[in-house]
Amino acid sequence: MTGRRSxxxxxxxxxxxxxxxxxxxxxxxxxxxxxxxxxxxAYLFIVWAGLIFGLARLNRAAARG
Amino acid sequence: MLPAWTILLVSALYVxxxxxxxxxxxKLGDRGLSLVNNPYVYTLSIAVYCTAWTFYGSVGLAAEQGxxxxxxxxxxxLMAIVWWVVLRKIVRxxxxxxxxxxxxxxxxxxGKSMLLGGLAAFIALVGxxxxxxxxxxxxSSSFDVLLHFPDMEAVEAGxxxxxxxxxxxxxxxxxxxxxxxxxxxxxxxxxxxxxxxxVAFESVVKLIAFLAIGVxxxxxxxxxxxxxxxxxxxxxxxxxxxxLTELPGGYQSWMAMLALSALAILFxxxxxxxxxxxxxNEDHIRTASWLxxxxxxxxxxxxxxxxxxxxxxxxxxxxxxxxxLALPLxxxxxxxxxxxxxxxxxxxxxxxIVATIAxxxxxxxxxxxxxxxxxRRFHARGQRDLSRLIVTIRRVVICVILALGYVYYLLIADxxxxxxxxxxxxxxxxxxxxxxxxxxxxxxxxxRGALAGLVAGFLLWAxxxxxxxxxxxxxxxxxxxxxxxxxxxxxxxxxLFGLEGMDPIAHAFFWTMLANLxxxxxxxxxxxxSDMERIQxxxxxxxxxxxxxxxxxWEGTATVGDLQDLLGRFLGPRxxxxxxxxxxxxxxxxxxxxxxxRPELVNHVERLLAGSIGSASARVMVSSIVKGEALSYEGxxxxxxxxxxxxxYSRRLEEKSQALEDATRELxxxxxxxxxxxxxxxxxxxxxxxxxxxPLTSIRAFGEILLNNPEMDADQRRExxxxxxxxxxxxxxLINQVLDLSKIESGSAEWQLQEVDLGRLxxxxxxSTQQLFxxxxxxxxxxxxxxDTAVKGDPDRLMQLIINLLSNASKFTEPAEGQVNLKVxxxxxxxxxxxxxxxxxxxxxxxxxxxxxxxxxxxxxxxxKPKGSGLGLAICRLIADAHWGRLWVESEPGxxxxxxxxxxxxxxxHCDITGxxxxxxxxxxxxx
Numbered sequence: 006m007t008g009r010r011s012x013x014x015x016x017x018x019x020x021x022x023x024x025x026x027x028x029x030x031x032x033x034x035x036x037x038x039x040x041x042x043x044x045x046x047a048y049l050f051i052v053w054a055g056l057i058f059g060l061a062r063l064n065r066a067a068a069r070g
Numbered sequence: 071m072l073p074a075w076t077i078l079l080v081s082a083l084y085v086x087x088x089x090x091x092x093x094x095x096x097k098l099g100d101r102g103l104s105l106v107n108n109p110y111v112y113t114l115s116i117a118v119y120c121t122a123w124t125f126y127g128s129v130g131l132a133a134e135q136g137x138x139x140x141x142x143x144x145x146x147x148l149m150a151i152v153w154w155v156v157l158r159k160i161v162r163x164x165x166x167x168x169x170x171x172x173x174x175x176x177x178x179x180x181g182k183s184m185l186l187g188g189l190a191a192f193i194a195l196v197g198x199x200x201x202x203x204x205x206x207x208x209x210s211s212s213f214d215v216l217l218h219f220p221d222m223e224a225v226e227a228g229x230x231x232x233x234x235x236x237x238x239x240x241x242x243x244x245x246x247x248x249x250x251x252x253x254x255x256x257x258x259x260x261x262x263x264x265x266x267x268x269v270a271f272e273s274v275v276k277l278i279a280f281l282a283i284g285v286x287x288x289x290x291x292x293x294x295x296x297x298x299x300x301x302x303x304x305x306x307x308x309x310x311x312x313x314l315t316e317l318p319g320g321y322q323s324w325m326a327m328l329a330l331s332a333l334a335i336l337f338x339x340x341x342x343x344x345x346x347x348x349x350x351n352e353d354h355i356r357t358a359s360w361l362x363x364x365x366x367x368x369x370x371x372x373x374x375x376x377x378x379x380x381x382x383x384x385x386x387x388x389x390x391x392x393x394x395l396a397l398p399l400x401x402x403x404x405x406x407x408x409x410x411x412x413x414x415x416x417x418x419x420x421x422x423i424v425a426t427i428a429x430x431x432x433x434x435x436x437x438x439x440x441x442x443x444x445x446r447r448f449h450a451r452g453q454r455d456l457s458r459l460i461v462t463i464r465r466v467v468i469c470v471i472l473a474l475g476y477v478y479y480l481l482i483a484d485x486x487x488x489x490x491x492x493x494x495x496x497x498x499x500x501x502x503x504x505x506x507x508x509x510x511x512x513x514x515x516x517x518r519g520a521l522a523g524l525v526a527g528f529l530l531w532a533x534x535x536x537x538x539x540x541x542x543x544x545x546x547x548x549x550x551x552x553x554x555x556x557x558x559x560x561x562x563x564x565x566l567f568g569l570e571g572m573d574p575i576a577h578a579f580f581w582t583m584l585a586n587l588x589x590x591x592x593x594x595x596x597x598x599x600s601d602m603e604r605i606q607x608x609x610x611x612x613x614x615x616x617x618x619x620x621x622x623x624w625e626g627t628a629t630v631g632d633l634q635d636l637l638g639r640f641l642g643p644r645x646x647x648x649x650x651x652x653x654x655x656x657x658x659x660x661x662x663x664x665x666x667x668r669p670e671l672v673n674h675v676e677r678l679l680a681g682s683i684g685s686a687s688a689r690v691m692v693s694s695i696v697k698g699e700a701l702s703y704e705g706x707x708x709x710x711x712x713x714x715x716x717x718x719y720s721r722r723l724e725e726k727s728q729a730l731e732d733a734t735r736e737l738x739x740x741x742x743x744x745x746x747x748x749x750x751x752x753x754x755x756x757x758x759x760x761x762x763x764x765p766l767t768s769i770r771a772f773g774e775i776l777l778n779n780p781e782m783d784a785d786q787r788r789e790x791x792x793x794x795x796x797x798x799x800x801x802x803x804l805i806n807q808v809l810d811l812s813k814i815e816s817g818s819a820e821w822q823l824q825e826v827d828l829g830r831l832x833x834x835x836x837x838s839t840q841q842l843f844x845x846x847x848x849x850x851x852x853x854x855x856x857x858d859t860a861v862k863g864d865p866d867r868l869m870q871l872i873i874n875l876l877s878n879a880s881k882f883t884e885p886a887e888g889q890v891n892l893k894v895x896x897x898x899x900x901x902x903x904x905x906x907x908x909x910x911x912x913x914x915x916x917x918x919x920x921x922x923x924x925x926x927x928x929x930x931x932x933x934x935k936p937k938g939s940g941l942g943l944a945i946c947r948l949i950a951d952a953h954w955g956r957l958w959v960e961s962e963p964g965x966x967x968x969x970x971x972x973x974x975x976x977x978x979x980h981c982d983i984t985g986x987x988x989x990x991x992x993x994x995x996x997x998x
Binding site: 010011014015017018021022025026027030031038040041042043045046049050053054056057060061064 | 137140144147148149150151152154155295296299300303321324325328356357359360363364367371374
């Protein structure tokens, strides 16, 4: 299943690259706060944590397989 | 304010601790208790990525440009996602061919080119020097802040003379550490466990220190991050900066930094050292690829809060890079300040140590050794042991690198913010990316393309980033940055060819990558690769397709003694002899010095040498003693293909023969069964013939007597005629049985289907066999314990079944003492259970399985010959099957046997007997 795993990882990397770049980023580079936290700051850290979570899942699943 | 001696003492103690950790890890490693063989130490060692730049510079950058600092960590996260694809391949290749650095990797990929290796080592050296300078500067300035704060003038003034400069002492200490723990082995592929564990330890220290200051600032100085954000948002100055809502520098700069840092995590020499060379197990990459981004995320959580706090506290009064350290000092938290200082110190020293050893190995293997080999004509067979020399070279190179870093630090100290120097290094090592990444996945990438790309990329980097940084430090004419060199505007380093409006890093990244990638692609597409290049390209790109033993190139020959001498010169005679001995032991016999070495041994030696002096030099050395040519590309490919074909072929052969074996086994089993059936049939026919002949013989005999003795008296005649009639009846019975069997089997039996009282049937059967039991003086008890015993079926057939079972039981019990019990009971589910048990000799397990087969007869030891026709039980089972029932036997030899028949109660769906018989006749329901 190595091939399949690699494909999923590459897709995840592309997703991350898209979310961390213009123009998606510009949607969040605005004034305002979510629960008291600046939107851009919150967005970046949430996406970051999401990527790490997905990465851990993919690599964990791989370890079992 | 802390006294200087305290700070110095703590620093010294910390370095001492580092030595102790490294020493212990090395000693444990020597005893086989490796600390580095786990994914967590591996991950922490990769965190050497976070240097003093992260520690102090991130906050500085955040205070100036807001969230842009995150790119430095988001880029590596993106790269870490595909580590399993990219890094694992690099690790596999490096281990297989004993490549010890990026320079060696590039050299080996492009036909073991000395020129490329040397160039790459040079780029790494030039690119790393500013970075080392940056760390020294960070340590020195953090020391000054800790010592003099809040007297910022004294901080600015720094240290008076060179002898008073802490950076010098730090550099000397680190040189000592690197020499001690970085050059233990001459073979650079041997892991530097002590160094790795020390670096991992430092990663823990800096994380704790930074979290401590982050928590302190956020939750003690301010009441939580929300409060901090609110206050920051309310401050006009911070709002003006747009730190929280914009990406200052624009998206160009954001993307360039993202890309640069993504490449840096792979191609910085120190990252390559810890993630590739020091990798113990490829599987660790899996854990590291998510754990390392997590480390980055955690260490960055408090960067922005600390930066905002610094802005609120100090504003412009002190450099933003000093915020981290100044904040605790400003509120008189000297100890916390000391902890922060140690955190920054550990971040800086970790980076310097690993970067120095990584670059030192590169420089010694790919720059100095090749030069020496050329210079001293080492091709001639000198007998000197060069291993000491190589280790010495490496130690000198370590000192030189640190000296260079220190000099650079002296030159540019205080002119650059930490970040921009770091980014200059990032941009330098990014030049390796096209050659390595393309070379990893595209066989067409050629040596000349890589060379041109690297040279162009490096020159442009030097022009657009290195020169301006020196100019800013006042070393070159100010005019360079004013209106371009010699006043030529389109040569301005920050706006080359008139490209304006980009920040210097994005600008340099664009031009260098354009030239580097463009030349590599363009030239490769029109280039003709040499045999060596094609071989290496194939080996690298297809590394997962080939096994280690495949790769051998040497057609020519050398004697074992020559090879041993060659190895001895670089590894030392003792190690060399050991290698040859091990190889011989592996082969099953000791090798003789004078004998011709096999190509595998030549290859093995070349690889061992590659670990010590680089792949390009190793090749040159080996070719100097091997007579005859190396194989051509076609030759090597032929061997590789032949090997892989042979492997594939033998794999398929194995599969085929396995399948054949299975088929044969099945066939043999079927054949056995057929033979048995055939034999049974033969036996049956002879048995039937025998049975037929006995009554026929007596009929004929009595008939003849009657014919020949007409005067026989009436009584006697009557007696004889009775015999004839009885024998005829027996004959008819036998023939009927045979006919029955074939009828039931062929399904043409015309059965009457009706409700039958099984209990009544059982009693009737017992009555009709009464005579039989009486003759044999065997007891028969009938016990019907339930009232409703209705089943659906053919009464005659069911009667036949019970009678067969009863007569069987009587046949196999001892006359006079036998006892047979017939019972009708509730069965499982909606079934009735009919049992016929006897106290006969029982049935062996083997016979139990076969007893219902047609023609099978149980042979009794005492009887010597079969007792039945072999059809009774077969018929019974057919009848039971036809009634949706089951018939089986439970028995233990010596303890009698019980035949059990379960039949479904009347009223179910089962009514189509004829259709079922066909089925039952063919299937062979298993016994319980």
